[in-house]
Amino acid sequence: MAWLNGILNKSVLINLAVASVVFALFYAWNTRYDLALRDVQYFNGWTLAACIAIMMLLTLRKRMVILPFGRVRFWLLVHYYLAILTVGAFLVHTRFKLPDSLLEWVLWSLFVLVAVSGIFGALISKYIPPKLEAHGERIMFERIPVFRNQLAIEAEALARESVKDGTASIAKLYVDVLGNFFAGPRNILAHLHSSHVPLARVLDELSSIERYLDDAGKARLVKMRELVETKDNLDFQYANAGLLRLWPFLHLPPTYALLVIAVVHVILAYAFSARIG
């Protein structure tokens, strides 16, 4: 959990403390309204809406990057800490209960999805870059298919070359195992939890044919082993960098859906309520 220690540094703890104080103030205010028999759902509902609106400014800031409104880094931090308040405001607004109608279930589910995907994104943004860095050469995500194709061509050429020399073992292994291994991204889940088992399995297969080879064949086997290891690193990069690319798609579309349903919710809330206070 060294990465968690990296995340929880002094400034993060201070910011968390500030966020907690702000939430406590909100909660006290909400309780005061409640005790005064006012309809607190409007108060905490609009607080929730305001928090979401301010969090949405991050997207706007990113689009207006040439205007001097502060660095995106600052806005991301605001987004993070406001997210904590928003979750708190949401729990208060839902009275810590599950919804009881279809629309509210949709709204509740979307909020949970947005919140969970957001937390997941924030954590992997901290956790994956050092993991990629520690694993070897960092490769641009867009170029991975190009390198993978190059490796596949080299591996096939090596297998064909061995056939010309009258050695069948490497070519057979290529047909049975390696051809498929080089054909595309493999072992994505294993790479996401940094498992070396799939690589070890392929390397074992390579080692098992070494006894049948002459010196030239063994030299080819060494080369093939290097190609396998390089391909494994590409798969590792693809899996982890791919996850970093994928998670915004779990966060942003539900966010926009949440906004639409929230507007419907507000309209319905005003249409069907007899507001007190």
Next chain:
Amino acid sequence: MNAEIRDESNRRWDEPFGGEPLDAETVARILAVPSFADIRAEDFPDRLPLYDIIANDGRLRSYKRGEVVIRKGDYGSSLFVILEGGAVGLASGAADDRILHGGSRSQKSWWRSIKQLMTPGKAPEYRPPRLRVVKDKAAQQEEELDGLGTVDIDDIVANNRTFALHEREVFGELAALTRTPRGASIFASSDDTLMFELRWQGLRDIRNWSPNFKQRIDALYRERGLVNRLRECPILQHVDKDAFDEIARNSLFETYGNADWTHRFKRAIGEQADTGHIIEQEQVICEQGNYVDGLLLLNSGFARITERVDHGERTVGQLSRNDVFALDEVIEIIEGHPDVTLKTGLRAIGYVDVIRIPTSMIRKHVIQGLPAKFRRETVVAKSDGQEELRQGMTDFLVDHRFINGEKAMVINLDRCVGCDDCVRACATAHHDNPRFTRQGYTYGSAMVVNACMHCTDPVCLIGCPTGAIHRQEGSGSVVIDDSTCIGCATCANSCPYNNIKMVDIRDENGDYVLNSTGHTIARATKCDLCFDQLTGPACVQACPHDALTRINIRDTKKLLSWLG
């Protein structure tokens, strides 16, 4: 359609320095000034007549008393000749920080920035028709000529050590020739002071083709340059004026390395992935164990301090402008240890200019009053834990010559999630044309990105035939004037780091713009540090994870601290 609009190929003098070429009478008047009088027009080739250089690369400027002509510290790229009136120079001290340290004056307004964001994207590398650009340029030039401000000249003369410049005298040649900041501020000393300003490409061409002019300017450069350089040197700050003159008389100018180092370096760095062989190309200035022959002051360029280890040489540090070498050894000799030899070696990284100050001069004028911080200064980091990191990092930065970078783009791979928000921000700031790709050489978690580093010594400027690539006055950022770039690719080939890209320009329909021979028209493009944006570099603004910075690579302490 107007022919001027149709032909989008830029030519050398499409845009005269003063908007319009100078008339024949003015050119004749300038050629009568002593500094220009012995230039022979017949020495110049037909494609580059002396008359046209003066007429197109020069302009007349009028100043009122107290008006700032140049500011100390600005990156100037022109030479001035006083035609009428006079001027006062201030080499040290600041008369008025507000005036003498003005910020960038070419930023976009809020309105223009918002307009840029709202304007839908056009074709990649779209360029508006020339006529419109020329109009914009004229407006910009008018704004530039508004002046740098005014000072109270009597107050400056009364309270500072100043020097006077008279009619027909020349100044500004040093910064223009060496691509370095102005060494002094100059103010007009009388109303209706008239000056002739020659931009650097004109100065360079006249210097190249006229041996007499070259001799005169170089003599001026040596005379003023040496004393100015000595004055700038931190270890000579306590030395009095008379001593400076004596030190200057006794010092030697020496040059090492190859002026054309870029191409050799690019070949060598591409030869093999490992960079251990790069050091072998660097000329030895001093060898470890050699006799100590005075103090070396780096005038320009970079040098590598080395220490012999077994059969190779270890980099223990690097020196740049105004740094000194062998001070400890010279002090030991002066203190009575005549057998002391150099404890480290020195090699020229690329092309290096050094000033050798004899030990006797150090003994006579420098050693007394020398602040303690300069004595026994150790270059090698002693902390065991960090030495290995610094050694590897030092090798990486020096071997790749990234130490030239003033504003290098460095990405911390430990924090970078690869979202490419930096590239998108760059595209936003440059009309959908990103000026870098997120790739480069890496060491540990540091990636030095293939983006213009705005070098201390921007060698890309040297060969530009039109002066399109230049240092921006004030900030010193290296920028390309798209309206004078002729697409010759000299700068792109000269950049040792391959950070300048050539692009083919397009019209509003996305079609390539062709010249009269039917060929596409190229322009040089690179990172301009978003010099015209309100925010500064958009890439830095956009990074959500603080994974990207623009940094002076020689500030290794800051770099390592940022990398964490």
